[in-house]
Amino acid sequence: xxxxxxxxxxxxxxxxxxxxxxxxxxxxxxxxxxxxxxxxxxxxxxxxxxxxxxxxxxxxxxxxxxxxxxxxxxxxxxxxxxxxxxxxxxxxxxxxxxxxxxxxxxxxxxxxxxxxxxxxxxxxxxxxxx
Numbered sequence: 822x823x824x825x826x827x828x829x830x831x832x833x834x835x836x837x838x839x840x841x842x843x844x845x846x847x848x849x850x851x852x853x854x855x856x857x858x859x860x861x862x863x864x865x866x867x868x869x870x871x872x873x874x875x876x877x878x879x880x881x882x883x884x885x886x887x888x889x890x891x892x893x894x895x896x897x898x899x900x901x902x903x904x905x906x907x908x909x910x911x912x913x914x915x916x917x918x919x920x921x922x923x924x925x926x927x928x929x930x931x932x933x934x935x936x937x938x939x940x941x942x943x944x945x946x947x948x949x950x951x
Contacts, residue, residue: 828858828859828861828927829853829929829932830862830866830927830929831861831866833866833869833870833920834933834934835934836887837934839886840882840883846932846934849932850932853950860887861889861927862889862890863891863897863919864890864891864893865919865920870883896926900922900925901918902918904918904945907945917938918942921942921947924947924948930950931947931950933950936949
């Protein structure tokens with residue numbers, strides 16, 4: 822039996838850029854989908870994405886790609902707080918902590934277009950999709 826394919830969680834920047842047909846993010850996403858890697862987003866990412874600007878076509882495509890929405894429960898909340906403290910309590914960074922925590926708790930890699938925002942969590946166990 823082949824090994825399970827690791828899930829990829831998309832952050833908001835990656836999801837937005839993946840909808841641009843010729844972007845690097847679109848190419849990476851197409852490859853993951855061809856490889857049948859499961860793709861998900863946290864409910865926070867989905868909420869940020871819905872803030873737009875957004876047209877019906879983008880919403881429809883994103884909804885088909887990222888139809889798995891992972892909520893923040895107690896375990897994710899606890900991990901987000903740990904990551905905030907681990908990352909030096911940077912003002913305004915809590916949403917990134919929630920996104921990172923949701924991926925980490927799920928055992929997923931995080932795909933981001935802003936790797937600098939998330940690298941500080943690697944030594945806390947976050948895996949970034951390369």
